[in-house]
Amino acid sequence: MKYFPxxxxxxxxxxxxxxxxxxxxVTEYLAKFEALCVFSPHxxxxxAEEDKCVKF
Incomplete structure (x- = not known):
């Protein structure tokens, strides 16, 4: 993460x-979700597991 502008x-x-x-x-969505999740600190x-369930 620290190497991304x-x-x-x-x-x-x-x-x-x-x-x-x-x-x-669902598989494609999950893969994209997990790949992008690392960029969102919250x-x-x-x-935040419960928040993930509510949001998505």
Whole structure:
């Protein structure tokens, strides 16, 4: 994470927050969710598991 420029991190956080399943399969959606989740500090903690369920 520390090797990504701030603007890239911010774009990934926005992409994560706007993530919708749309035409993606559950497996594809989960993979994208997990890949983008690492960029969002709030959702990237053990304590945030419940928040993830509510949001997504």
């Amino acid at each position: 701030a603007d890239v991190k911010n774009k990934k956080v926005i992409e994560f927050m706007e993530l919708k399943q749309g035409n993606l399969s 959702y990237n903690t053990v304590e």
